[in-house]
Amino acid sequence: MLEQLPIEEFQQRRAALLRQLPKGSVAIVAAASEKTRSNDTEYPFRQNSDFFYLTGFNEPDALLLLANDAEQPVQLFCHDKDPQVEVWHGLRLGVENAVEQLGVDVAYSLDDIDSHLPELLNGSERVLILRGEEDQPELQLSYWLHSVREKARQGYQAPPIVEDLAPYLHNMRRSKSAGEQRMMRRAADISVAAFKRAMQFAKPGRYEFQVAAELHHAFAMEGAHQPAYGTICAGGANACVLHYTDNKDRLQDGDLLLIDAGGEYQGYAADITRTFPVNGRFTEPQRQLYQWVLDAQLAAIEVLRPGATLQQATDAAAKVLNRGLTQLGILDGDEQQNYEQKRWRKYFIHGLGHWLGLDVHDRGDYRNNGSNVKLAAGMVLTVEPGLYIPADAEVEEQWRDIGIRIEDDILITANGHENLTAALPKTVEDIEAWLAQGQN
Template sequence: MNTADFSQARQGLLQAMLPNSIAIVPAASLVTRSRDTHFPFRQDSYFQYLTGFPEPDAYLVLSNHTEYANGLSVLFCLDKDPEQEIWHGRRYGPKQAKKHFKLDMAFPLEELDGLLFDLIDCHQHLYFAQGHNPSTDELVFEILEGLRCAHKQGRRAPSCIIDIRVILDEMRLIKSDAEIQIIRKAADIACKAHIRAMTFSQAGKNEYHLEAEIHHEFAMHGAKHPAYGTIVGSGGNACILHYTENNQALRQGDLVLIDAGCELQGYAADITRTFPVSGTFSKEQRQLYEIVLEAQLQAFTLIKPNNTIQQANDLVKEVITQGLIDLGILKGELAENIEQQTYREYYMHGLSHWLGLDVHDVGHHKVDGQDRALKPGMVLTVEPGIYIAPDAKVDRKWQGIGIRIEDNLLITENGYENLTQAAPKTIAEIEDIMANGK
């Protein structure tokens, strides 16, 4: 991503806003980890999308008032401070930030209150994400009240407040070429990490050993952080959808489910692979795995423009349900089981979510009450699964088996591109790579 990409995003927002509007977008702040230490800083996704500015405690203000022919972009950020920079790292400061990020104006953060009062004045509409950042809510409503009380001085507060996310979520749903390139690279790194975990796995090691191998591979390729809490669930732990303890020993004969993706320049990958600790699937594991894989491959046939995620999910439910009936885990006819949703005991989550700056990225799945049609530029996951809990009322041979297969798909003009196909997922591929290490 370069400054032109962020400028284009800002222009897109300015054009989508109603005439005579102003928008306020805050950056993230540091979050305390314990006492006087902080979690690694992660920029707010909306702010990142519009600026690429990597520092905390900043504000972006945009206006399309008629007096600004091409719109106005203003950044408020922390000022240069040699003493603070010795302790906490270099800052851009307003002067460098304005030049580097191609903004119209930039000011020190301490000037925000006074200047924001003047900037908001006489705009008809105000766009911001109320409730997203409590300190911004407090600041904005204080300024609005001040403008309302200053009407005798010719001041005028915006008469309409609009949720900026309505526009930004739609913009972020369709990825630009630059965003796609980053997501594609993040996906490639995540594929390498899953392969590394497969080749490292063996009985007696711990789930956290695989987690460490994955995170090491991320970092070695420039993705310093995972996009979400890495899941390494072996045996019955694979049946806990968001299992992150990752502290149990790997046992011979068990499967291990790994749901892991890196974050690169703010963009997420999200891959799940399930494989045998020992390198070889048992008969029962193989039978269930083939159902999940077939369900995913069938879903892929419906992932294309103008179709919906729900269409694919409906097909996945049928494939999984019929597979469970064939194995005797479910009883009765397919239609009856679908109607009664008996599959939900073993497949209880949705098939897909959007992917981008957030691992569960923004964008509604329904529009005007109807399932959203897929369009080129969307990026989504496809992740069917079967989870048979250790205490499930089924034949013992099925108990404690959890399987999920998840890929990241880019919608193209004619179908899709599987961004994560490099991560092995057929039984033959998995067994081969675990046996030969390549």
């Protein structure tokens, strides 16, 4: 049921990163630590995505060192095996097994880190660390550098340069390998199946959190053991709160329900949004607004191919949304003027999409040397235009308290794109037909 990438792929990633780094570099990437939920219990453990990308190793607190001038360039520090701890918390890989199981050059106990690190840093040209990141040991690095400098009279030399590893590592992560694309396809398929089920489960009188539970159950049954991020189930006006995760209200007859969720498969996220009528039929104003958002999404997706930019897709979506808002009278005045003055921004209040991968808002730059990053085969991004008309908007009452977003996951291919979540009903007709089928 769970497919894993071979250790060779992780070895290739480490080798590719090592090749990119200037001579004499030592890069440090840390695993996540357990995080407290209440008193002495923790949140379910989620590995740091950068560390996972380079190791495939799912234990907390470990540390990966990549040193391109060292005899053993790939070094791992991890927890020792400990029968007492393992009885309570599960098996650990242990230092003895790390070399074989993870394909690193050498492994050490975490207990030895403060004595080993200064030795390794001594004489290197630069040290690279992910700066300003919650899980990364920037404070310890200061301490390790201090330990090297303390031995200056014995001939020790601390690296003169401390650099951010992010541009090297995060732009690598933006391009998905064939293996990663397989994982993301599975995450997408699982999430589509779960959405189909949750859409039919949602009915007037059910609570938002019950729809979320149905979705999470389906994720698990399909092979994703957890959601990739906090599920949004937003009925009626709640959909105008972009990151509404309270999911506490009862679904009302006549309202739309916006679900923004995705399963996580082997670390990789899907990220889907559908907005549909709780009672199975769009009202006329809902249908009209929905159709404009859908037309905007289709226009944006159409743009996506190697060489195009996310900004071009954003412009395509904004043009359609602006036309819709003007034609419906939600924006008064002239379409062209409204577009140029960006008046559509009042109701389309977020970006069009984002990179997708190990993080739901995946790493990697969107701008490079002052221009927009050009799309290339292997990149995966979301396309998710929306319109949100709040209760206090000065528009006809029929439009108020409606929030609509439609989101799919798009893989850039050699000749264009592939919609990984295309199998989930999206047109007004397909959604109504799918919901009607659930009532039989």
